[in-house]
Amino acid sequence: MARKITVKVKLHSAKEEVHALGNNEFSVSVHVAPKEGEANARIIELLAEYFGVTKSCVEIHSGYTSKRKIIKILA
DSSP states (O other): OEEEEEEEEEOSOSSOEEEEEETTEEEEEOSSOSSTTHHHHHHHHHHHHHHTOOGGGEEEEEOTTSSEEEEEEEO
16 A cells, blocks of 8 residues: 655755654655755655665655655555
C-alpha cells in the first residue's frame, strides 16, 4: 500500500531530522545543498529511516526541484 506525504525541505540545516507537522505533512532538515540531487538523495535516506523502510520504497512523486515535495512511501 502506498502512502503520499507532503514534505517541506529545509536546506543547510545544522541538524538533520524529520518532523511530523500534521496528517501526512512533514518537515525534513538536511545539511547538504541542492546540488546534483544530493539533497533529494539525503531526504530519501532520512524518510526511509523515519518510516522504517528501505530507500527503494521512498520516491519523489513531484517537486524534484522544489522545497515542497510530494513523496510516495511504498510499504
